[in-house]
Amino acid sequence: MTAGESHILRADKISMRFGGFTALNDVSVAFPEGQLTAIIGPNGAGKSTFFNIISGAFPPSEGRIFFRGREITGTPQHRFARLGIAKSFQITNVFPQLTALENVRFAIQCMSQRFNVWTPRSRYRAMEEQAAALLEMVELHQHHHRLAMNLAHGEQRALEIALALACDPSLLLLDEPTAGMSPEETTVMMDLIIRLAGERTVILVEHKMKLIMGISNHLIVLHHGELLAEGTPDAVRANDEVRRVYLGQGDH
């Protein structure tokens, strides 16, 4: 971290055990605000487990999580959106029988505490406009009225991100945003992530090391459930341990 940089999220001494197996061991990392941080590492390194813990899917066996200095360990997941934390998972979460616009408008309605049957029609229009703006942001503006189930895989992932953006999060968490995508879809998604990271903090888990090296500000490398290295892509690339356990593995 450089002088003047602040952290939005901090994980302190995180350990996770599944029965007798230790998936994470004493991992402490801090995520710089306003930057794109990627969590990387070989298969089984503990990336998804760590992502699930920082996104509130389950609490760690040991350790604590802080968001803007406030402890959020054990906070129920549904409260994360109100804190300003949104996440998008590998498994798409969209309503297949609703259109793209209806999906996003519904997410906005869910975020609106004062929404009820007495809500004036003008509010619906405002929500519809907000939904349209979010679809434009993820480049789905030409697909407002298509059913989600008829969108291509990459488009469904983009729609999923639009749903996550409905709460206008200051922190966006993405679990393997390019999983299962064609090279063309991957390029579109990477461009979207770069744009999103220009406006908010983004933390993501990603397998495609070469791609992620090119767009991240900060990398966290896990290996066998431990923090192996962290820093800028250049610093991580130059790290002998990382080269030994990870970069030498071929097609990443």
Ligand SMILES: Nc1ncnc2c1ncn2[C@@H]1O[C@H](COP(=O)(O)OP(=O)(O)OP(=O)(O)O)[C@@H](O)[C@H]1O
């Ligand atoms: N619910 C669970 N019960 C038992 N073991 C688990 C569970 N979840 C994860 N593990 C184990 O913890 C280790 C880390 O898994 P995790 O999925 O976090 O790794 P990963 O780095 O995301 O791997 P990949 O890149 O293959 O997705 C693995 O050995 C995995 O088998």
